[in-house]
Amino acid sequence: MHAITSTSRESRRRDQHQPQVQSAKQKQQRPLYGLFGSNFHGMDSFYGFCHLSSSLLVMISDATASAPPPLPKGWDRCHVWMERKRRYCRQLPFAEGEKFCGNHRHLILSSSSPELKPDSETSQAATPSSQRKRIPCPIDPSHWIFEDKAAKHIEKCPTNKKRKRQQEEPYFQENINCGGFGSLGYVDDRKLINDTTPSCCRQRAIVPSLLLSPKCNADLATETVEWAHALARRVLEVHQSIFRPQGSSCSSTRDITNLTAAEIHDALPFCDLSRPELDSGIVQAFESHHIKSGGARHVPQIASLLGHLRAMNVLPSRTTRDNDQPSWAKSSNKRPLVIIEMGAGRGMFGLAAASVANASNGGKVNLIMVERTGSRSKADTAFRNIPKDADISYMKVDGVQWSRCSCDLAHVNLPVVLQREEFRDTKIVVIAKHLCGAGTDLALKSLSSIQTRIDACIFATCCHGVCDWNQYVGRDYLRTVMEKTQNVSSEPDHPSQCGEKVSFGSAEFDLLRRWCAACSPGRASNSAPSLDDASDHPVSIPVSSSCTDNQNATSVSSVVKSLNLTCGMQGLGRACQRLIDFGRLEYLRHQIFPDPSSTVNLSHYIAPDVSPQNAILSACRSEVAKDDDGSEQT
Structure with a gap:
């Protein structure tokens, strides 16, 4: 040797x-x-x-x-x-x-x-690395391993060890929040590859990927393009019928194609409540407590969300004071407040909401952060290292009872989380800021088990491009409104399917979520990949360019160009986002807050130049609009 x-x-x-x-x-x-x-x-x-x-x-x-x-x-x-x-x-x-x-x-x-x-x-x-094959870790694809060492790696993989620890927690119940809500309307799309008759294409939409299949002939490709065009027109028509301001009309295809991106955005109410919070000193409070807010764009978003919580009377109003204390803080029978932040991440929104409430609620605030993965610069650091000279006039971190629930939203059993004695007879508020894709649906589904205990909730939605039809909670509601609204245009440029009954299911939803990616500037060339049924709920992940690929006739760029839509790709993408949120809104209205006196809204909470993902779902019961002693909150 x-x-x-x-x-x-x-x-x-x-x-x-x-x-x-x-x-x-x-x-x-x-x-x-x-x-x-x-x-x-x-x-x-x-x-x-x-x-x-x-x-x-x-x-x-x-x-x-x-x-x-x-x-x-x-x-x-x-x-x-x-x-x-x-x-x-x-x-x-x-x-x-x-x-x-x-x-x-x-x-x-x-x-x-x-x-x-x-x-x-x-x-x-x-020279092993040049000869041995490397594969993504089957437990956590974020890192790679040698294929011949896969079995041994799984035993010592840190992600696998962490997952086993999570499964031992009492609140872990596998897939308890999966499945979404409503009928799937499932049809095996693989059968459509061999069945290329026009009637099949009209009765059931073809998935966009079939357009690139070698078995997809010219007639099938034409049918698929017509289906995509009809779906785009129907999306805009339904969006305007749901969200258009009173007094406006949109009855013809010409009206739909002439919609601008600004008109689609402005169809939703805009309510930016960040200015009162900024004037009250939220920036100075973050600096005083040495809290890393995450950047200049995050502070206005958190401020506006706090303003919406005040508007729902979840947080005390700063306009009613008595010796610098809100009136509701004087009530001796005030219920303790429990804030549950779903998909908390670093937990900055929950930290701000709990600390603002604690500044006037005498320490009767509990914060539960539900998050499956860890991150740096977490709110936990701010809770553990409280400066002695911190300004507590706006927010008070000291005194907040907090805990972190390390669990995937698909598996967290909220009744078990809230079974502790201190969580009984409390005001429960559920919040989430930019919960990605199907994570929002999993969080909404988890509320059904504590539906009678929730007083209010607010969800800032995000990443519609990675939503999943199997986890979507608004299936029945979105299908109903999409199939009920029909385009009866008589224009010669748009014959074929305009007057016939259409269907809405997994294939149409898949195309909608792909078009959603065009709404965000800088990501217009991206689209969401197909979701793995075996994987956990999706998060922000790299996406392919099939959404705007000009060679794909069902891409958003091709559809916008073919139909000559004035709204452009961003306008069509935003309309798709709002329709997905509309299904979630109806789920909240009918399943979580069924009381007619409850308030359920979908609105914009911040300007699109601050964040293009600027829509929130908010809901509260009528009792929350009053103080616990029965007096109206001003």
């Missing part, structure tokens, strides 16, 4: 500064002086020359170096021979089954000299 010889650059540098004392070995090297001519005088000149040409010194030392001895019996360390130290490197191999440490592996991989290459016994172990 060959061993590798390493000449350390560090050792050469030290040798150059050693005292110039001639040894017996140096005297044996005197015949080499002839290499430098007759003007070469003494060892001082020799070392001086080596200062100018260290590479020549390496050549000389290599030429005089002896062959390394054989490896010691049972040697399990690095196989590199260190000439200066006259021993083998004692570092452990960089991976199991390897023969070289990380410091010396480059000598094997980068060298082309036969003397530096290991023999056949070690060649396979020396």
Whole structure:
């Protein structure tokens, strides 16, 4: 077996500064002086020359170096021979089954000299990464592993260990919140590949990916394009019929195609309540408590959401004061407040809401943050490290009772979370800021088990492009409104399916969510990929470009161009987002807050230039609009 010889650059540098004392070995090297001519005088000149040409010194030392001895019996360390130290490197191999440490592996991989290459016994172990296949971890695809080590890695994977710990929690009940709400209307789309009759295409929409299938003939492609065009017109028509201001009309296809993106955005009520909170000192309060808000764009969003909580009387009004204390804080029978933040992430929204309530509620505030993954700069740090000189006039972190529930929204059983004694007879408010895709649907579904205990909720929706029809809670409501509204245009440019009954199901929803990606500037070239049924609920993930690919006739760019829609891609994408939120709104209205006196709204809470994902779902019971003593809150 060959061993590798390493000449350390560090050792050469030290040798150059050693005292110039001639040894017996140096005297044996005197015949080499002839290499430098007759003007070469003494060892001082020799070392001086080596200062100018260290590479020549390496050549000389290599030429005089002896062959390394054989490896010691049972040697399990690095196989590199260190000439200066006259021993083998004692570092452990960089991976199991390897023969070289990380410091010396480059000598094997980068060298082309036969003397530096290991023999056949070690060649396979020396270059494993170029020969062994790497695959995403089956537990957590965010990191990669060797395929032949997958079974062993799963046993020690940190994500797998964390998942096992979560499953041992009493509030964990697998898939308790999955399944959405309403009929799936499932049809096996694979059967449509072989059935290319026009009647099949009209009775059941074709999934967009079939357009690129080799089995998709020209007639099927034409039917699919017509289906996508009809769906786009129906989306705009339904959007305007639901959200258009009173007095406006939109009865023809020409009216639909002439809609602008601004008109689609303004069809939803706009209520930015951030200014009173900013004027009250939310920025200064964050700085005083050393809280990392996440950036300049996040503070106005949190401020507006706090304003909406005040408008629902979840938080005390700052206009009614008595010695700087809100009137409701004076009530002796005030119920403790429990705030549950779903998909909390860092937990900044929940931290702000709980601290603002605590500033006037005498410490009767509990915050529960539900989040499946960890993150840096969390609210937990702010709770643990409270500055002594913090300004508590606007928000008071000290005194908030908080806990973090590490669990996926698909598996969290909220009645178990709230079964503690201190959570009985409390005012329960559920909040979420930018809960991605199907995470919103999972959170809404989880509320059904505590429906009678919830006083109010507010959800800022986000990432509609990664929604999932199987988890969507508004299936029945969205299908009803989409199938009820029909385009009866008589224009010759839009014949075919305009006057016939249409259907809405998983394929139509899949196209809607893909078009949603065009709403966000800078992401117009992206679209959501298909969701893996076996995976957890989706989060923000990289998406493909099929949404706006001009070669795909069902992409949002192709549809907008073919129909000559004035609203453009962003207008159509925003209309799709609002229809998805409309189904969620109806779920809240009929399943969580069925009392006719309850208030359920869908509105914009911040300007689109601050955040294009600026819609909120808000709901509260009529009792919340009053103080606990029965008096109206002003």
